[in-house]
Amino acid sequence: MTPAKSPQTMKPATAAKKLGIYLPAAPRDFQDNDITREDFNALQENPPEWLAELRRTGPHPRPVVAQKLGVSISGLARGGVTEPLTTAEITELLQSPPEWLVAERSTMAQVRAEEKRVKEARRAKG
Structure with a gap:
């Protein structure tokens, strides 16, 4: 049997760069935790209000x-x-x-x- 694969993750700085946002302005929860590919895709497809606001106003x-x-x-x-x-x-x-x-x-x-x-x-x- 092969071991279960762990989900692919990226550091918050990488995710922020790909999302086009300034990392220190993001919520602490986003800054402190690695983001899975699944979570990242969800952020892109259906951005939460904090992400939409950051993209809109900086x-x-x-x-x-x-x-x-x-x-x-x-x-x-x-x-x-x-x-x-x-x-x-x-x-x-x-x-x-x-x-x-x-x-x-x-x-x-x-x-x-x-x-x-x-x-x-x-x-x-x-």
Whole structure:
């Protein structure tokens, strides 16, 4: 007989990253316990109110902040944004963008245009 398999689990930090939430803002129960694959899937399919609220209002982790602002994570660091931001703070930055944000968004647009050009050139060769 083979021993029973234990369920696949992930650390809270991994689950938070996959869910796009800032771990210290999550409930203590979520932070302190490993999450099974089954529990993780349930969180994705039917998010509890605390998860929906975190996704809606934040605070958001750097990758989510960068995506919402349209800049890279490095761009956030160059702009001096080192702490998680709430949705309200992100909206405020977008409504009256500081100089660093305008510059980083321009840089990101140039990078995306270059990536698109390279992709099209490869497709034309292939």
